[in-house]
Amino acid sequence: MNKRELRKKILNIRNNMNKEDVVEKSKIIMQKIINTEAYKKSNTIFIYMDFKNEVITSFLINQMISENKSVMIPYTDVENINIIPVEIHNLEQDLKRCSFGYLEPKKELITPVDLKIIDLIIVPGVVFDRKLNRIGFGKGYYDRILSKKRSDTKAIAIAYEFQVLNEIPHEEHDIKMDMIVTEEKIYN
Template sequence: MATKNELRQHYLEKRSKIPFEKINKWSKKINERFLSLKDLETAQKIMSYISMRKEVNTYPLLETLIENGFKLYLPYTLKKEGTLGTAQINNLDLDLQAGVFGVQEPKRELRNKKVPGDLDIIIVPGAVFNKAGYRIGYGGGYYDKFLAEHGQSALKVAFAYEEFIIDDFPVEDHDIAVDMIITQTDIITIEN
């Protein structure tokens, strides 16, 4: 079986070759599926990642969530602690700045040291996922640490292109599975 690092490299390389036209088409379908979730009827606080490179494009979804009155939280990297912080965002044009690893992050003045204890939904990025809901991220372990500390009661949702869900890969004790994976063709509920 390939190592996590080999799988990460393989799937990031594969993803980099997908044309933007497909990315936008698939992302639109994934975002629509997310917005159709029954869980949104009772959710108030949603944390999401900000897409980069050829990840599922979250920008239109984030705009919609803000417009519809959800409290939207976006992550920033706490490099020393090896985890993430969150800040509430009200305007994607005004509230973001370039951060660690070239990712857009909430501006410093919006950052609060305390992560809300009542996040309803956390949208989690990843390079590749398995059918049990585990993910291979980008190698820093930031999300696993964050989810272990703050994700117990939240619905953990991953966005992935269908061909980036594989049967199996090595899972470690600290890995945290998501509850649901949304692809351009399906919503997969994980039975944990």
């Protein structure tokens, strides 16, 4: 299967998950993240806001805020096909729903952040493989961010076990994850 077909197949499965499974598996995944060395050592974390049955990130974001970690959420600059990390302090007050339907930081909070301050990036994706390759939504937003991170900044993908296949198509410019955390396993 090519990337487009794999993306469609896995998204279909994910979109049809029931809410209880999403919540239960997300909590397991978030607990595993909290127990990683990368999380424990990090002060500034870039993490996405979940959308359409993605692994729920709000549990972890609230945990990070309570631990006084700096939390960066992506703002999507659609014109320049770019995501901008924006620091937030409160999930309820600092976010608004964008035209695509997901939550992102309010425009007035956008101030340029040097990617070099980020210690950990929690990466979304559609399909992964055991060799830590990733297929996203096909626009390259995260590839651009990952290509500019510090060499010691960890990129941890979170996904459900069914999203991790033995092998997926990948290209030279695709950036591998340092780790993939699912409800069943940690791949690294």
